[in-house]
Amino acid sequence: MPQELANLAWSYAVFRLPNEPLLSSISAAALPTQESSDFLTPHLAPTAWSIAVLLFSHKPWRHSISASSLRKIQEFIPKGLANLAWAFSQLLCSDPPLIASIASSARRTYSSSTEPQSMVNLAWSYATLSVKAVPLLNSIAASARRTISEFTADELPNSAWSLSPLGFLHLPLRNALSSAA
Numbered sequence: 814m815p816q817e818l819a820n821l822a823w824s825y826a827v828f829r830l831p832n833e834p835l836l837s838s839i840s841a842a843a844l845p846t847q848e849s850s851d852f853l854t855p856h857l858a859p860t861a862w863s864i865a866v867l868l869f870s871h872k873p874w875r876h877s878i879s880a881s882s883l884r885k886i887q888e889f890i891p892k893g894l895a896n897l898a899w900a901f902s903q904l905l906c907s908d909p910p911l912i913a914s915i916a917s918s919a920r921r922t923y924s925s926s927t928e929p930q931s932m933v934n935l936a937w938s939y940a941t942l943s944v945k946a947v948p949l950l951n952s953i954a955a956s957a958r959r960t961i962s963e964f965t966a967d968e969l970p971n972s973a974w975s976l977s978p979l980g981f982l983h984l985p986l987r988n989a990l991s992s993a994a
Contacts, residue, residue, distance in 0.1 A: 818843045819856035819863075826863035836867065840874040854885045858893040861900035870904050879911045886914045894919045895931040898938035907942050916949040923956045929964045929972075932957050936975035945979045954983040961989045969994050 818839050825832060843860065861878050864871065882889070882897055889897065898915050901908055919935060932953050939946055957964075957972060964972065973990050976983065 815843065815853065815856050819860045822863035822867075823859050826866040829866070831867045831869065833869065836864065836869045836871070840869075840871050844873060844877050854888040854893070857882050857885070858889065858896040858900070862896045865900035865903035868904070870906070875901075875904070875906060875908075879908050883911055883914055886918045889918060889922075891919065891922050891924075891927045892931045894922070895934040895938070899934045902938035902941040905941070907944070912939075912942065912944055913946075916944075916946040920949045920952045923952050927956055927960075929957070929960060929968045933968050933971045933975060937971065940975045940978045943979070945981065947981070950976065950979070950981050951983065954981075954986040958986050958989045961993045964993065 822836065822839050825835065857878055861875075861882075864874060864878075878897075879901075886894075894915050898912065898919075901911065915935075916939070923932065923935075936950065936953050939949070954976070961969075969990055973987070976986075
């Protein structure tokens with residue numbers, strides 16, 4: 814049942830169909846499964862993403878997603894970490910333990926194989942929440958430099974923007990972004 818709940822929330826989010834009664838029902842059904850081990854890691858980030866896209870800021874559901882994610886943070890792939898951080902930043906919900914845990918886990922898992930969009934989204938999320946996680950930003954910058962040739966025309970300026978509000982200056986990345994643009 815957890816996968817079905819995550820898929821239902823995701824499908825409404827993809828089509829931008831806010832339906833508060835339905836989301837409240839999904840939340841009520843999801844809360845018990847998220848607090849148990851039934852809600853698998855691959856369902857947490859898409860569920861968080863869905864409620865953020867629909868701007869459904871249901872505090873108990875957010876807390877449940879956060880608590881479940883904290884218990885399973887080592888199981889997230891880089892894209893899942895980025896989506897989770899993005900969801901909380903989109904709702905402007907600073908959850909310091911979760912944000913710190915995402916930064917720590919992402920710093921260890923981000924590599925040259927990480928999608929550029931995940932790097933940009935993660936940096937953007939921390940900028941939106943005004944969290945200057947320097948070790949994480951250094952890791953993102955190093956990964957981005959190695960893969961700069963894979964960045965799209967949108968990802969290049971978004972990368973620069975996502976680091977600038979934090980006052981984070983990584984000269985090698987800045988020079989790589991300038992050269993690639």
